[in-house]
Amino acid sequence: QVQLAESGGGLAQxxxxxxxxxxxxxxxxxxxxxxxxxxxxxxDREFVATINQILGEAYYTDSxxxxxxxxxxxxxxxxxxxxDSLKPEDTAVYYCAAIRSGHLFTGSDYEYWGQGTQVTVSx
Numbered sequence: 001q002v003q004l005a006e007s008g009g010g011l012a013q014x015x016x017x018x019x020x021x022x023x024x025x026x027x028x029x030x031x032x033x034x035x036x037x038x039x040x041x042x043x044d045r046e047f048v049a050t051i052n053q054i055l056g057e058a059y060y061t062d063s064x065x066x067x068x069x070x071x072x073x074x075x076x077x078x079x080x081x082x083x084d085s086l087k088p089e090d091t092a093v094y095y096c097a098a099i100r101s102g103h104l105f106t107g108s109d110y111e112y113w114g115q116g117t118q119v120t121v122s123x
Contacts, residue, residue, distance in 0.1 A: 002030075011122065018086065022078065031099070034097065036094055053072065
């Protein structure tokens, strides 16, 4: 089992920045990649970004490219999401997730999830 715990959400103004963190524990050696997803009010869960644990290759959804940066500190078992140039449409609950195998952009393939952290961006 792998346990994930997010932190760092909060309130920001449009154009501002926030950094999310996700600490993992348990059988983290089995993890192939970790990602961030979000769910805005009244909308389906959406893929945001993912990063390969070994190679560090990162992928983003088009709406956050150039604004968000995913990174990881393997020694600290911590995943980050640096969010810059925030927009009101980024308002959502953000979830950290981990996958052992499967499609990196498909939420249902991720086996482990954090509890989520709220990000609210005001205009």
